[in-house]
Each structure stands twice: as structure tokens, then as C-alpha cells.
Amino acid sequence: MFRRISSYYSLILISFLLVSFAISSVLSWGVINVKYKFAGSQRSFFDLKDHDSKRQLRFLAGVDLPLGGSGRPDGLGLYYAKIGIGTPSKDYYVQVDTGSDIMWVNCIQCEECPKRSSLGIDLTLYNIEDSATGKLVSCDQEFCYAINGGPLAGCTTNMSCPYLEIYGDGSSTAGYFVKDIVLYDGVSGDLKTSSANGSVIFGCGATQSGNLDSSNEEALDGILGFGKSNSSMISQLASSGKVKKMFAHCLDGVNGGGIFAIGHVVQPKVNMTPLVPNQPHYNVNMTAVQVGHDFLNFTTDVFESGDRKGAIIDSGTTLAYLPEMVYESLVNKILSQQPHLKLQNVRDDYTCFQYSESLDEGFPNITFHFENSVVLKVYPHEYLFSFNGLWCIGWQNSGMQSRDRQNMTLLGDLVLSNKLVFYDLENQAIGWTEYNCSSSIQVLDERTGTVHLVGSHYISSACHLNAQFVLILILLATLLHYIP
Numbered sequence: 001m002f003r004r005i006s007s008y009y010s011l012i013l014i015s016f017l018l019v020s021f022a023i024s025s026v027l028s029w030g031v032i033n034v035k036y037k038f039a040g041s042q043r044s045f046f047d048l049k050d051h052d053s054k055r056q057l058r059f060l061a062g063v064d065l066p067l068g069g070s071g072r073p074d075g076l077g078l079y080y081a082k083i084g085i086g087t088p089s090k091d092y093y094v095q096v097d098t099g100s101d102i103m104w105v106n107c108i109q110c111e112e113c114p115k116r117s118s119l120g121i122d123l124t125l126y127n128i129e130d131s132a133t134g135k136l137v138s139c140d141q142e143f144c145y146a147i148n149g150g151p152l153a154g155c156t157t158n159m160s161c162p163y164l165e166i167y168g169d170g171s172s173t174a175g176y177f178v179k180d181i182v183l184y185d186g187v188s189g190d191l192k193t194s195s196a197n198g199s200v201i202f203g204c205g206a207t208q209s210g211n212l213d214s215s216n217e218e219a220l221d222g223i224l225g226f227g228k229s230n231s232s233m234i235s236q237l238a239s240s241g242k243v244k245k246m247f248a249h250c251l252d253g254v255n256g257g258g259i260f261a262i263g264h265v266v267q268p269k270v271n272m273t274p275l276v277p278n279q280p281h282y283n284v285n286m287t288a289v290q291v292g293h294d295f296l297n298f299t300t301d302v303f304e305s306g307d308r309k310g311a312i313i314d315s316g317t318t319l320a321y322l323p324e325m326v327y328e329s330l331v332n333k334i335l336s337q338q339p340h341l342k343l344q345n346v347r348d349d350y351t352c353f354q355y356s357e358s359l360d361e362g363f364p365n366i367t368f369h370f371e372n373s374v375v376l377k378v379y380p381h382e383y384l385f386s387f388n389g390l391w392c393i394g395w396q397n398s399g400m401q402s403r404d405r406q407n408m409t410l411l412g413d414l415v416l417s418n419k420l421v422f423y424d425l426e427n428q429a430i431g432w433t434e435y436n437c438s439s440s441i442q443v444l445d446e447r448t449g450t451v452h453l454v455g456s457h458y459i460s461s462a463c464h465l466n467a468q469f470v471l472i473l474i475l476l477a478t479l480l481h482y483i484p
Helices: 007-016 045-060 142-148 233-239 324-335
Strands: 033-036 079-085 090-097 104-106 162-166 172-189 192-209 222-225 246-251 258-262 264-267 271-274 286-291 311-313 320-322 344-346 350-353 366-370 374-378 384-387 390-393 395-397 419-424 429-434 440-444 451-455 457-460 471-474
Touching (some): 192 233, 258 451, 374 429
Parallel strands (some): 090 222
Antiparallel strands (some): 033 471, 162 172, 172 192, 286 366, 344 350, 350 390
């Protein structure tokens, strides 16, 4: 999640970004392979809470939330993609981000950028001089005007267009925009792929700070944005007539696999609810919360806080955060099903207990209701997770967060795992359905009218992690080329 450049920060950027060149474009439909960042690793409760807290800080600073997480708090992590950039192509590992709007990678000029990663991947610094197809985006080009809301003071025709993205936790990335060929696997039929490529405008990171600099042991090469603004990759592809502005993900909370498809998903069928207008993230109107057969008693304005309206759908957050009034009623109702449990408070963050019977038989389902009669059901085995012989409740009280984050409603992978979530930005709606995320979905080829199967795939991680968990996620991105 990132904050747009202000005129003040633009002037700072201009002072050290004095580069120039030009541009070119086009992309086809294809596949992006994505892996689970912390596959098989056991993360502590401290790490888990710290992960979500930093993400929420970024979110509330006007920046977006990344795609990630296996949906299980004891397997904390993000998903990252391997893509090729340049001519000849070099491999880059970028964090997949459903909220942030630009794609950026670390560049050769960056002295603070990480040079190695504990994830077992080889990091690569992008060098435009090594690519025959790489060109800089100048300050007088339309993209630069659009992303900054008009001309930047001090940014002239002979200078490259700068970017600055600031995280609420103090991390930042700054550099300049370039355009180059991006390589991926194209869908050529049912569960078949072939090589494809196209041009994309992305940020070339010259300066990194905070969690993005060389002190980050679990570093990646950059971020791949799938946000709502016109600068995101999906928006660029849609504006050039290459894809429809639609995508879906399905995160397998059982096997750690999943699917990520760009295009019109026609199977499974998904019930849709409208996105809340004028919100920077994927916000939807929640109308009720049901515990078992009983509805909690509150009014819908409990989900509004200042300018923030509705519940935020974020596959990058691990847990689920509810306003204090909703959280307390929900947890009390859950625990009332087992009044003899001996509760333990772990690190002041989690309510835990010992329980040896069937979770799904002993505890109630939680059902969230949304506008257009859309429901999202969460089962006990999804909202309860094991830790050191205990079962802990994954719901979190956002009323206990800092002032800016207080009483937000944020539904993360705890809620979204094992569901096909479909984002239809063409019609400003989002929907979901329970689904086997290790299977396949059907995506429409708008050019031919045919439907192709897009399945869940697995690739071997280079990380030295727990053996049976090394094979993790490929999120399949089907870029549907529907113009003749």
C-alpha cells in the first residue's frame, strides 16, 4: 500500500533524479508463477502480529495491501512471483500485491537495496543499459502526468519521471519509471502454456529505506501491483485493450496452493456485491454477522470509521480484524458453545485453549452478510489455529489497535482461504464462493469466445525449509488477449 507523491516529495525526488530517455508498449495473455514466501516455516506469534500491524500501518497511510498469506497464522508469509524483464530476459522475484498500484524492481544504481535473500532466491538489480528494449519514461509523457495528477514542479521534458512510495511504518522506495518487456507463460489451451511477453511501465528503485533496504533478510526484487488505479499492471493492460479489468485468486488453506487468473472467470459462478465508491481499497458493505444460527445485534454504522467505509477485503493480511463491539460479541458467542474451556491469553494477542474433539462439531460457523445477499462463511477449522498444543482464535479486536487503525474491519486470509475471490473492476464489484483451490477454474477467452481451464500448479522452492512443505503456490495469471 502506498501514498501518491505529493508536490513536496516530488521536489525532493527531482533533486536527485536527473535521468532521461523514452517509451513503447503491448502485452498478451499469459501466466505468472507465484510462490509462498515463507513456505513451511514456523513463524512466532510476535512475527505474525508484527506482519499484520506493519501492513495496516501502510494501509492507513494511504498505501495499499499486498497479496499473500496461506490463510493460516502458523504459516505466515506472502506470495511472490517469478517474472522475466528485459531483452535478453533476466529473472526477478516480486511480491504480488492486490492493493498497491505500481510494479517496481530494485535498480543497479541502488546502494541500499538488498543483494541477497534468506528465501534461497537470487536477487537481480535491473540495469536499463543491459536491456535492448528498456526505455525511461520522461516527465512530459502522459503516464507521468496521470500518476502525479498533472505536471511536476521542476520535472522537465529532458528528465525522467520520478516515483516515491511511502509506507506508514517509515519504509519507502524511490526512483524513476521505465518501460520494458515483461516475460511470462501464455495460456495456449486447457492447462497448457507457451512463452509470451509484452511491455509494461514500472518503477526502477534507486533508493530504499526501512523494511525494503539491505537489512531485510527475506528480501525480494520488488513489488507487482494489482491495485485499482490506472498505474497498476492490470489497469495498463486493460487500457491498452489487452485484458478485461477482472482478476481472481483462490488460496488453498489446506495444501498451500492456489490460482490467480486475470480475465473473466466463468466457472465457478460467483455471487457479487458492489465495491464501496470512493475508497482506495477493496471495500464492501457488510450488513450482518451470524454466529451459528444467531445474528449479532449491532447497526451497520459500526463498520464505518471516519472516511473509511465498509469492510476491507485483503488477501495479504493473515488474520481478520473486527470493531471492538463486533469482536467481543463474536468471541463471547463462540466460547459460549464450550463454557468449560480453560482460556489462556497468549502474548496478550490471542485467546487460546485446549480442546481434543472435532472443531467443526464443537464450535459454530461464522457467516458474514453483505449487500446483494452475498454471504461469506468461515468454519471453525479456519478461524481456529493450533499453537503449542493449544487452539487459538484468529479473530482480532481492531478496537485495541492504534488510533488510526481503531475499529477497522479488515478480512484477511483467515476468511478468504479456500474461496475463489473474483474482482470485477469493470463493474466495480467483488464476489466469492467456496471452492477447491487445488483444482481448476474456467476463464473466457474474449477474442475467440472459447473457455480455457486454468489450474493450480506447484513449483519447487529454492529455500531450505521443512521438506514436505517445499512445493508451494503458483498463482496462474491468465491475461486474455481479446482484440483481433
